[in-house]
Amino acid sequence: MKVTILGSSSALPTSERFPSAHVLNAHERLFLIDCGEGTQMQLRKNKIKFSKINHIFISHLHGDHVFGLYGLLSTFNLMGRQNPICLYAPENYHQILLSHLDDFDINLGFEVDFIPLSGNDPVKILDDKYITVNSFPLEHRVPAFGFLFREKTSDRNIIKESIIKYQIPSLRIPAIKKGEDFITSEGVLIKNEDITLPPPEPLSYAYCSDTKYSRRVATFVKGVNLLYHEATFDKSLSDLAGITCHSTTLDAAKTANEANAGTLLIGHFSARYKDIMPLVEEARSLFPDTFPAIDGQTYDIANINNP
Amino acid sequence: MKVTILGSSSALPTSERFPSAHVLNAHERLFLIDCGEGTQMQLRKNKIKFSKINHIFISHLHGDHVFGLYGLLSTFNLMGRQNPICLYAPENYHQILLSHLDDFDINLGFEVDFIPLSGNDPVKILDDKYITVNSFPLEHRVPAFGFLFREKTSDRNIIKESIIKYQIPSLRIPAIKKGEDFITSEGVLIKNEDITLPPPEPLSYAYCSDTKYSRRVATFVKGVNLLYHEATFDKSLSDLAGITCHSTTLDAAKTANEANAGTLLIGHFSARYKDIMPLVEEARSLFPDTFPAIDGQTYDIANINNP
Numbered sequence: 001m002k003v004t005i006l007g008s009s010s011a012l013p014t015s016e017r018f019p020s021a022h023v024l025n026a027h028e029r030l031f032l033i034d035c036g037e038g039t040q041m042q043l044r045k046n047k048i049k050f051s052k053i054n055h056i057f058i059s060h061l062h063g064d065h066v067f068g069l070y071g072l073l074s075t076f077n078l079m080g081r082q083n084p085i086c087l088y089a090p091e092n093y094h095q096i097l098l099s100h101l102d103d104f105d106i107n108l109g110f111e112v113d114f115i116p117l118s119g120n121d122p123v124k125i126l127d128d129k130y131i132t133v134n135s136f137p138l139e140h141r142v143p144a145f146g147f148l149f150r151e152k153t154s155d156r157n158i159i160k161e162s163i164i165k166y167q168i169p170s171l172r173i174p175a176i177k178k179g180e181d182f183i184t185s186e187g188v189l190i191k192n193e194d195i196t197l198p199p200p201e202p203l204s205y206a207y208c209s210d211t212k213y214s215r216r217v218a219t220f221v222k223g224v225n226l227l228y229h230e231a232t233f234d235k236s237l238s239d240l241a242g243i244t245c246h247s248t249t250l251d252a253a254k255t256a257n258e259a260n261a262g263t264l265l266i267g268h269f270s271a272r273y274k275d276i277m278p279l280v281e282e283a284r285s286l287f288p289d290t291f292p293a294i295d296g297q298t299y300d301i302a303n304i305n306n307p
Numbered sequence: 308m309k310v311t312i313l314g315s316s317s318a319l320p321t322s323e324r325f326p327s328a329h330v331l332n333a334h335e336r337l338f339l340i341d342c343g344e345g346t347q348m349q350l351r352k353n354k355i356k357f358s359k360i361n362h363i364f365i366s367h368l369h370g371d372h373v374f375g376l377y378g379l380l381s382t383f384n385l386m387g388r389q390n391p392i393c394l395y396a397p398e399n400y401h402q403i404l405l406s407h408l409d410d411f412d413i414n415l416g417f418e419v420d421f422i423p424l425s426g427n428d429p430v431k432i433l434d435d436k437y438i439t440v441n442s443f444p445l446e447h448r449v450p451a452f453g454f455l456f457r458e459k460t461s462d463r464n465i466i467k468e469s470i471i472k473y474q475i476p477s478l479r480i481p482a483i484k485k486g487e488d489f490i491t492s493e494g495v496l497i498k499n500e501d502i503t504l505p506p507p508e509p510l511s512y513a514y515c516s517d518t519k520y521s522r523r524v525a526t527f528v529k530g531v532n533l534l535y536h537e538a539t540f541d542k543s544l545s546d547l548a549g550i551t552c553h554s555t556t557l558d559a560a561k562t563a564n565e566a567n568a569g570t571l572l573i574g575h576f577s578a579r580y581k582d583i584m585p586l587v588e589e590a591r592s593l594f595p596d597t598f599p600a601i602d603g604q605t606y607d608i609a610n611i612n613n614p
Contacts, residue, residue, distance in 0.1 A: 012385050015351045019378070037378040038345045044322045063411045067378050071326070071344040074370050078319050096410045103403045104370045105449055142412055 001026045001151060001203045001301040003226070005267065006042035007034075008293040010232050010246075011064040012271040017295055018042055019064035020268060022228065023053075024149055024205055027130045032056045033147060033207050039068035040075050046296055050079060055126065057133075058089035059209055060144035061096075069097075074106050084111035088125055088135065090143050091116035117145045122220055136220040138211035140245045146211070148221055151202035162195035203301045206261075209268050212241065213251035218258035226301045227261035228293065230268035235282050249279050253286035263304040267293030308333045308458060308510045308608040310533070312574065313349035314341075315600040317539050317553075318371040319578040324602055325349055326371035327575060329535065330360075331456055331512055334437045339363045340454060340514050346375035347382050353603055357386060362433065364440075365396035366516055367451035368403075376404075381413050391418035395432055395442065397450050398423035424452045429527055443527040445518035447552045453518070455528055458509035469502035510608045513568075516575050519548065520558035525565035533608045534568035535600065537575035542589050556586050560593035570611040574600030 002025050007018035019036025023043070030052040032039070043050060059065055076085070087097075094114045101108065115125055117135050126133035131151050138144040155177035162168065166184050168176065176182055182190045206221040209230035221227055232246035241248045247255075249266065256264035264287050269276050276292050283290040291304060309332050314325035326343025330350070337359040339346070350357060363379075366372055383392070394404075401421045408415065422432055424442050433440035438458055445451040462484035469475065473491050475483065483489055489497045513528040516537035528534055539553035548555045554562075556573065563571035571594050576583050583599050590597040598611060 012382055013348055013351070013378075015348075018348065037375065038348055041320055041322075041325065041345055044320070061411055063377055063381050063413065066411070067374070068344065070370055071320075071374050075319055096407075100403075100407060104368055104373070106370065 001149070001205060002298050003205060003228070003265075003301065004046060004048065004298040005293045005295055006039055006046065007036045008267040008269060008295050009036075009064070010230075010268045010270050011062070013037070013064075014271050014274075017269065017271075019067070020059075020209060021068065022207060022293075023048055026149065026151065028052070029054065029130070031133075031149065034059055034065040034209070035067075035069040035072060036064050037067040040072045042295070043072075050076060051081070051083075053085070054083060055086045056088070057135075057147050057207075058087070058093065059138070059146065059207070060140055060142050061090055061093055062142065062210065065210075066093075070100060070104070070106070073101070073108060073112070074104075076110065077106065077108050081110045084113050086113045086115060086126075088115045088117060088133075088147075090145070091118045118143070122148075134220075136217070138208060138217065139214040140210045140212070144210055146206060146208040146217065146220065148204065148206045148224065150204040153202050154199040156192070156196035156199055158196050162190075166190055166195065168195070200302075205301055206259075208255070210246060212245045213247055213254060215258070218255045221255075221259045221261065223260055225262040226265060226299065226304060227256050227259060227263070228265045228267065229255055231266035231279060231283060232268050232270050234273070234279055249282035250286055253283040253290060256283075256287040256290070261287075262289070264290040265293050265299065265304075266290060308456070308512060309605050310512060310535070310572075310608065311353060311355065311605040312600045312602055313346055313353065314343045315574040315576060315602050316343075316371070317537075317575045317577050318369070320344070320371075321578050321581075324576065324578075326374070327366075327516060328375065329514060330355055333456065333458065335359070336361065336437070338440075338456065341366055341372040341516070342374075342376040342379060343371045344374040347379045349602070350379075357383060358388070358390075360392070361390060362393045363395070364442075364454050364514075365394070365400065366445070366453070366514070367447055367449055368397055368400055369449065369517065372517075373400075377407060377411070377413070380408070380415060380419070381411075383417065384413065384415050388417045391420050393420045393422060393433075395422045395424060395440075395454075397452070398425045425450070429455075441527070443524070445515060445524065446521045447517045447519070451517055453513060453515040453524065453527065455511065455513045455531065457511045460509050461506040463499070463503040463506055465503050469497075473497055473502065475502070507609075512608055513566075515562070517553060519552045520554055520561060522565070525562050528562075528566045528568065530567055532569040533572060533606065533611055534563050534566060534570070535572045535574065536562055538573035538586060538590060539575050539577050541580070541586055556589035557593055560590040560597065563590075563594040563597070568594075569596070571597040572600050572606065572611075573597060 006021035009017035020034040021039040022033040024031040122136040206224045229252035231252040313328035316324035327341040328346040329340040331338040429443040536559035538559040
């Protein structure tokens with residue numbers, strides 16, 4: 001799994017930072033998380049294939065997380081898209097979207113499968129061959145939701161040499177990959193761990209934006225490999241963070257600590273910061289493995305030290 | 308007067324071309340014409356002052372001309388804007404805008420003075436100290452309007468030496484600038500043209516997008532100095548232009564000829580064209596003084612040969 005940042009700005013974009021949008025690549029399937037203004041230009045600039053996006057997640061109904069969606073859906077349409085798109089968004093957005101597309105004479109040639117987000121508890125919103133996705137509530141001025149993407153444990157890898165050595169028929173291989181032992185034609189039991197290697201550790205990625213510090217959030221993303229958490233403000237502006245229901249660098253780091261996250265990625269930076277490294281340093285004082293979200297950068301979740 | 312192109316793309320933006328938006332600078336007052344997605348990023352990239360924009364003109368309700376407006380108004384708000392903004396747009400947009408801002412929790416701290424566009428004839432929609440603006444109907448799939456910006460004739464310039472030579476009292480100067488003759492203390496009549504120079508020719512700029520070829524359009528922009536006319540397609544795609552109510556290069560050039568325009572600027576290029584110079588050459592075959600609209604370029608209307 002790897003995540004590409006299309007926008008790391010808060011509500012006011014800068015010449016360096018577009019509004020919020022991330023693309024998670026899990027097994028070459030792309031998940032778009034938030035869709036701020038200009039997302040389609042950023043996708044193009046970063047040479048990301050529009051046709052590979054089949055799921056769009058909208059955290060909350062503030063413009064800097066949504067206003068790129070109308071243009072993107074319209075572009076899908078102009079490109080002749082026929083595959084449906086799954087749209088996960090706060091429940092009241094469905095009607096808003098439909099009426100706005102109608103106002104603008106946009107007749108989509110593909111289905112939008114709308115999955116409404118609501119409630120005050122985590123909900124499994126997607127479960128496919130490779131991953132599960134849970135939504136969970138954040139604490140913001142309007143209903144807002146975070147997303148936790150977890151890879152499923154994949155099958156064990158069979159050791160090729162053992163196939164020849166023990167003359168394992170190919171019909172038996174799927175069961176062995178699931179953990180079964182093997183009995184040779186001479187009736188000798190070969191233990192599974194002698195003919196297979198364990199699969200790679202399943203990875204996970206959590207997206208938490210926008211939110212003020214909330215003790216509950218850490219419980220929802222416990223043990224996540226990469227935690228993206230907004231850090232709109234530096235620590236001196238904690239009052240402003242409180243009023244606007246945003247987080248400071250230290251709030252993000254505290255959540256990463258409480259969740260026992262592997263790595264912390266901070267973003268959604270206020271336009272007042274030209275240089276964001278002091279924000280990263282602040283977060284590192286509490287949680288050393290902190291990195292900044294930078295527009296156009298891709299972060300390998302298995303190896304975040306080398307973006 | 309000069310115009311800066313923020314977006315020269317048609318509905319599908321490319322990595323080089325943003326959707327439609329122009330900024331006309333007339334006497335250091337900025338007029339934003341159309342507001343496609345990403346307009347606020349392009350304004351920032353081109354170092355154009357947001358606070359100098361007090362008038363926004365929306366040609367029609369297709370997303371590639373409007374979807375940057377929500378983000379721009381929201382940004383005005385976050386920057387603490389208090390001055391009202393005059394918004395000229397098709398009449399049914401007022402309610403759409405208000406309800407969409409409401410849906411997204413955007414409470415503007417400034418007034419939006421909405422000037423509805425409608426009807427099938429030219430209408431003077433702005434008349435101030437320096438310029439007049441007329442809207443006029445285009446022919447597109449939805450109601451669409453062009454805009455004609457005309458500088459007013461300024462006062463004549465008094466020849467400084469003549470003030471001393473004829474001992475002209477400063478109280479008399481405003482009337483002389485308006486064209487009055489002067490009578491010296493000895494009773495000698497000095498003709499106005501001997502003590503003043505004519506003002507520079509007033510300039511004009513017309514914006515015509517989106518539209519199919521229409522004979523009427525040329526009559527509305529007769530004698531304009533710089534005509535911006537969409538040319539979505541090359542001449543071989545005239546059938547497609549007809550179906551989609553867009554123009555080809557030759558349609559734009561024909562209109563420029565019929566209007567006796569000074570210079571033609573073409574834009575709103577289909578994403579299928581990577582190199583737009585063949586489109587310019589096609590238009591030049593009918594109307595030699597044709598130039599391409601290029602994102603980030605500024606065109607001086609008095610001297611369009613040197614963008």
